[in-house]
Amino acid sequence: MNIERDENGGFVFSEVEPPLVALFLAIPSSADPEGSQAAADRLFPAPTAKDPGINEEWAEYVRPELREAFENAATTVEADLEPMVTGGEGWTIPLDHVDVWLNTLNQARLVLAAKFDVGEEDMNHTAPYPPESERGMAISQIHVYGLLQECLIQGLE
Amino acid sequence: MNETQTETKTKTALDVPWNVVVHNDPVNLMSYVTMVFRRVFGYSKEKAEQHMMEVHQKGRSVVWSGGRERAELYVQQLHGYLLLATMERSE
Numbered sequence: 001m002n003i004e005r006d007e008n009g010g011f012v013f014s015e016v017e018p019p020l021v022a023l024f025l026a027i028p029s030s031a032d033p034e035g036s037q038a039a040a041d042r043l044f045p046a047p048t049a050k051d052p053g054i055n056e057e058w059a060e061y062v063r064p065e066l067r068e069a070f071e072n073a074a075t076t077v078e079a080d081l082e083p084m085v086t087g088g089e090g091w092t093i094p095l096d097h098v099d100v101w102l103n104t105l106n107q108a109r110l111v112l113a114a115k116f117d118v119g120e121e122d123m124n125h126t127a128p129y130p131p132e133s134e135r136g137m138a139i140s141q142i143h144v145y146g147l148l149q150e151c152l153i154q155g156l157e
Numbered sequence: 158m159n160e161t162q163t164e165t166k167t168k169t170a171l172d173v174p175w176n177v178v179v180h181n182d183p184v185n186l187m188s189y190v191t192m193v194f195r196r197v198f199g200y201s202k203e204k205a206e207q208h209m210m211e212v213h214q215k216g217r218s219v220v221w222s223g224g225r226e227r228a229e230l231y232v233q234q235l236h237g238y239l240l241l242a243t244m245e246r247s248e
Contacts, residue, residue: 042241045241046243047236047243047244048245049243050245054244066236066237103237103238110184110185110239118184119183120183123183123184149188149189153192154188
C-alpha cells in the first residue's frame with residue numbers, strides 16, 4: 001500500500017493489498033455497537049460516577065447528539081471508501097475528512113475491543129492469540145486501524 | 158436553618174470547582190490522546206503529553222478544573238473524541 005498527499009493535503013491510498021481492502025471496507029460496520037451493551041457503554045459513557053441526576057440528563061440530551069455525530073462520521077467514511085467497493089485499489093481521504101476518519105477509526109477500535117474483551121495485554125502484544133479466530137481477527141483489525149490513525153495524526157502535525 | 162445559613166450553604170455548593178478527569182483506556186493511542194488534549198484545552202504539546210502520560214501510568218489525570226457548565230462542555234467534547242472522561246466535584 002502506498003500513501004501520498006495530494007495538492008490539497010488529502011491522503012491518497014493506492015495499491016492496497018486485497019486483505020487490507022477487506023479490513024478497510026469493514027471500518028464503518030465495525031464501528032456499529034449494535035448488539036453489544038459493552039460496546040454501547042464504551043461509546044457512550046456516563047459523565048459522572050456519583051451523580052445520577054447529571055447522568056440521566058446526559059443520556060437524554062447529550063447522548064443522542066453524540067450518536068448522530070458518530071453515525072454521520074461513519075457514513076462519510078463509507079462514502080470515501082466507495083471507490084474500493086467498485087473494485088478500485090485505493091481511495092482518498094480529503095483533508096477536511098481526516099477528523100471524521102480519526103473518529104470512526106476510534107469508534108471501530110473501541111467497539112471491537114469491547115465486543116471481544118480486548119485489554120492491555122492484547123494491545124501490547126504480550127498475550128498470544130490465534131490470528132485465524134474471530135477474536136484474533138478483531139485484534140488484528142484494531143492494530144491495523146491504529147496504524148492508519150497514527151499515520152493520519154503524524155500527517156496533521 | 159436561617160436565611161443566611163441557607164444562602165451560605167448554597168453559595169458554597171455552587172462555588173466548589175469541578176474536575177474533568179480522563180481515565181486510562183488500553184485502546185486509545187497515546188498520540189491521539191495528546192492531540193485531543195491540545196485541541197480541546199489548547200494545551201502545549203508538552204503539557205498535553207504530561208497529562209497523557211499521567212493517564213497512561215496512573216490510570217487517570219485531572220485535566221481541567223473550574224465551573225460546572227464549562228466542565229460539562231469539556232466532558233462532552235472529550236466524549237465526542239471517544240475518550241473516557243468524567244467530571245467530579247473537587248474535594
